[in-house]
Amino acid sequence: MDLEKHPREGSEARVDLHKRPAEPSVRRAPQPPALHEPQAPEGCLAVAIRIPVRIVVLVLVVPVRMLWDALVVTGRFLNDALLRPLGRALLWLGRAVFVWPFVGLWRYVVVPVGTALGWLGNVLVVVPLVWLYRSVLTPVGHAIAWVARGFGAGLGWVARGVGAALGWVYAYLLTPVGHAVTWVLKGLGAVLAALGIGVWTVVSWLVRYLVVVPAVWLYTWVLAPVGRAVAWCGTGLVWLVSTAVTGIGVALYWIARILLVLPALALWRWVLTPVGRVLAVVGREVWDALGHAWRIAGHISLAVGRFLGTLLRWIFVEPVRWVYRRVLTPVGHAVRDTVLRPAAEAARSVRRATRQAVAAARESVRQARADFRRMLFGEPRPPQLADRGEPSGREARTLGSSTTALTKD
Template sequence: MELEKRPDGRPQEPPRRSDPEGCVAAAVRVPVRIVALVLVVPVRMAWDVLVVAGRFLRDTVFRPAGRALAWLGRVLFVWPLAGIWRYAVVPVARGAALLGHVLLVVPAVWLYRRVLTPAGRGLYAALAWLGRYLVVVPAAWLYAWLLTPVGHTLAWCGRGLAWCLGMIVTGVGAVLTGVGAVLYWITRVLVVLPALVLWRWVLTPVGRVLAVIGREVLDALGHAWRIAGHVSRAFGRFLGTLWRWTVAEPARWAYRSGLTPVGHAVRDTVLRPLADAGRAAGRVTRQALAAARLTVRQTRADVRRALFGEPAKPPPVDRWEPSVAEARTLGSSTTALTKD
């Protein structure tokens, strides 16, 4: 008991709950999680099935189709437009810019520098003199002898009118202040205080309960979604294992144990002899065709000789080669070039 007391001699206070809505949360949490789990598991499994189907369609259909459409778009639109821009629009624009510079800019600059600038300088002096004596001097006289007295008179009248309006506004303001105070207290007593009581003693507790229920519902949905993910993953693995041991493995065993030996036997006993026989038949056929072509060629040559005789042999061509007697021999050091 001494250990449970505080150092200053006072007994230790019981720990306070950090969650003031503990009873409501405890009463709502378990049913809401059960209902959310029952409702969310089919949705999560359907979602996982859609995700798998979407990935399969993306990898097998959409991505190749997108690449094909992108290549087709480049071929039909991008490359022609780039060629038109590079080889038609840009040269035409450069030519038009050069032509505009030559026909418009250069003449305009010359006209401004050589004609308008000197003319403008002489006109400026004349216009300044005319403006001074036709505008500035009359305007100064009009301001000094007419507008200034009239302005002073209007300012005095305006000050008096403003004083009268200020007095009227002060009286009206006092009346409105009294009326506003009465309306304020009426509104405070009839509207604000009941609304404050309704907010503090009705809406705030109900809002807290609804907030607790909403938070528990959201937590339950998140918890159910995670559990449904585990369930869906386990069910998917079960289906994969079932597919493997009922379809894939038997098919693999049948292929390895049955179809492969049968295929090898068919290849060794049927297909390979047929291929050898086909190659032998091809060789015999090629030899027969070659012999037939040779026979036809010889027959044609015989017929030509029978009809037209032997072809004339070309005369020998003298290539200025040394004779046998004049050529160099092995037992002599004399050559055809050094012989007298």
């Protein structure tokens, strides 16, 4: 038995073995056999643990799998028999309570009211505003534009006169005065530039010999030697501190390695690694045992389910089917043939007779009404046909006669 297959798939495969396979119409080239990867050799620990673990896990998993299959069947039955019809009923109820009233309100209330309000707004607001714009605002705007154009033309004429006067004043009065002021300012600028150059020369000479030269001498002969001495002392101090820190670090490293790293490495290598390998083998075997037990429990659950289904069918379904076929069906046929069909024929005969009686009464009433109308108003005149020059009967047309107005005799 292949335990890797699903129970149903296994049953279908067993049924399909009895069928004759169809012969292919086209012969295919033989394919090379698939190469299986070589499995790693298993140790004695895995072989010793496998069988007891699988037995224990199978005993524990079979009730769980049977309970799971029973819950699945119950859930499917409840879904098909209760939840799905209830969901459809709730959906229909939700549509009837929430959707259809709003649809009817929108279709039969909001849309007509909106259409009426739009028509009223068009009649009461848009049409008067359009008339006001066309008949009042447009003529008033044209008049205001004409007045503004005239006022703008007057302002332009005045502005042109003022501009001409200002141009004369600029050309014959402001330009000579500006040239004279520019000549005076150029002279003053030359005098002030000469004074500034002299003052800058004197100040730069004083700053060079009173500030720059003493500062350079002080830096070269005082600050630079002192700085070199301080730098040499700082370098020596840094070397001393780094040497001390390096020695302390090397000592702490060897202390930590001897007290922490080597014991932890020995614990990992000689204790945790073997225990982990054993636990890994046990866990893998337990996982594989769970898979095999779950599939075997599926086969067992399928067999139990088929047995219970067969038992239920022979206890309840077959007796009910036998009662329906052997008892209820003949009784129903007898009742149909002896009671229902004669009753239906009698009902149809009564309905037919009633329909004929009603038709005869209606015809009598119609005839009486026609006789009463004829007695009061007399016989109606037969309709007279107008003479259109056409033959009255079914006369054949010949070459000697015509019915048209132009060739009529």
